[in-house]
Amino acid sequence: MALDPVIKHTVAGRTQDRAAPARGALKWGWGCLFVCLTVCAPGMALATGGADDAVLLPSGETAQLQELIQENLGEALIARFRFVAPWIAGGTDYDTVAADMENICQTYALGRLADIDMHPTQVIISLSAAESKFGVATPEVTQFFEAFSLSDGRCIWEPF
Structure with missing residues (x-):
């Protein structure tokens, strides 16, 4: 039939x-x-952390990727790498955390961006003492953020 x-x-x-x-x-x-x-997802989470997304840092500590968010702001494409690092809750000094975030950008983020063929104008690295929801204020959780522009395959620190 x-x-x-x-x-x-x-x-x-x-x-x-x-x-x-x-x-x-x-x-x-x-x-x-x-x-x-x-239209509905201009800022989209591209990846969530797994056991293979733990990063050993120069400070000797580790950070676990929580998520990678792609954010389009007009002409600018921003890649936000959000990491969980419980050890920062203990009152670690800023210089140590800043060096670790620069290292994450240089050794982890650049490689990950190449793997997924993303070409952002800015990379933002964040370390948080606990998982948190993006865009939601959580004053009880210690967090550090740093922005980097990309030039000649290098992360260049930019003040907020």
Whole structure:
């Protein structure tokens, strides 16, 4: 038994025969999905941390990738690498944390960006004493942030 490819369609009270699109009825659905993902998710989490995303730092401590967020701000593309580092809750000094964040940018972020073929204008590295939700104030959690521009394959510190 052959399937009838004709679809009945009603417009203004009149029934019209319409054939399914040449590549199937789902073609329009994929377009909707693309538009939704493009419009609804300008800042999108690209990856979450796993056991292989633990980074050994120059201070001797480790940091675990929580997420990588791609953020489009007009012409600028920003890559936010958010790490969890419980050891910063103990009142560590800023110079140690700053050196660790520069190292994360140089040795981890640049490689990860190359792997996923992302070319941001700025990289932001954050260390947090505990997991936190992006964009939500959590004053009870110690956090450090540093911004870096990228030039000639190097991370250049930029003051906020």
